[in-house]
Amino acid sequence: MADIKKLIAGFKRFQENYFGGDQELFGQLKQGQSPSAMVIACSDSRVDPALLMDCEPGDQFVVRNVGSLVPPYETGGGLHGVSTALEFGVCVLGVQHLIVLGHSHCGGIETLMHGIPKGTQSEFIVNWVNIAQRARERVVDEMPDASAEQQSCACEQAAVLVSLENLLTFPWIKQRVQQGELILHGWYFDIDSGAMLAYDSIQGRYEPLL
Numbered sequence: 001m002a003d004i005k006k007l008i009a010g011f012k013r014f015q016e017n018y019f020g021g022d023q024e025l026f027g028q029l030k031q032g033q034s035p036s037a038m039v040i041a042c043s044d045s046r047v048d049p050a051l052l053m054d055c056e057p058g059d060q061f062v063v064r065n066v067g068s069l070v071p072p073y074e075t076g077g078g079l080h081g082v083s084t085a086l087e088f089g090v091c092v093l094g095v096q097h098l099i100v101l102g103h104s105h106c107g108g109i110e111t112l113m114h115g116i117p118k119g120t121q122s123e124f125i126v127n128w129v130n131i132a133q134r135a136r137e138r139v140v141d142e143m144p145d146a147s148a149e150q151q152s153c154a155c156e157q158a159a160v161l162v163s164l165e166n167l168l169t170f171p172w173i174k175q176r177v178q179q180g181e182l183i184l185h186g187w188y189f190d191i192d193s194g195a196m197l198a199y200d201s202i203q204g205r206y207e208p209l210l
């Protein structure tokens with residue numbers, strides 16, 4: 001019960017900070033939002049993109065899921081939460097930056113690499129993380145003798161690249177990228193060191209963001 005009290009107290013502070021006194025931010029935001037960036041992040045409790053980038057309400061349009069994964073473009077089948085968020089962010093809000101934010105010690109990618117934890121049932125997780133199966137195959141091909149931890153780390157970074165590839169299967173994303181209206185970014189947050197890495201597509205490797 002203490003946990004929910006912490007959340008309620010947090011909301012009280014939020015209300016005081018953003019709606020108390022002469023705060024004007026929500027005075028503007030209630031007219032509408034125009035974030036310049038959209039972030040595809042993991043549901044992991046340790047990697048809140050707004051906290052990591054010290055953002056205020058209105059700064060980022062965000063979709064979070066297990067593994068920070070973007071499925072390929074396809075219109076049939078079931079309900080498409082990530083694709084809907086992408087359409088809203090890109091086509092309705094017109095964001096100029098799309099950031100795929102991976103991270104270390106990702107439980108979703110760990111499941112992709114090494115299977116669901118023993119004793120756990122999965123109706124959805126395994127099928128979902130298989131979006132990044134190409135990343136797993138690349139890692140197993142390129143570093144078959146690496147430790148499980150090294151393979152998971154490499155797969156976390158490779159999965160970001162798979163999501164970037166999948167973003168370009170959406171015709172309205174590809175078109176905007178080609179016209180220079182939209183820039184894709186692949187970032188990776190290292191929980192151990194606190195560093196953020198950014199994928200450099202020219203060098204073909206991750207480099208420190210700072």
Ligand SMILES: [Zn+2]
Nearest residue numbers: 042044106107
């Ligand atoms: Zn994760």
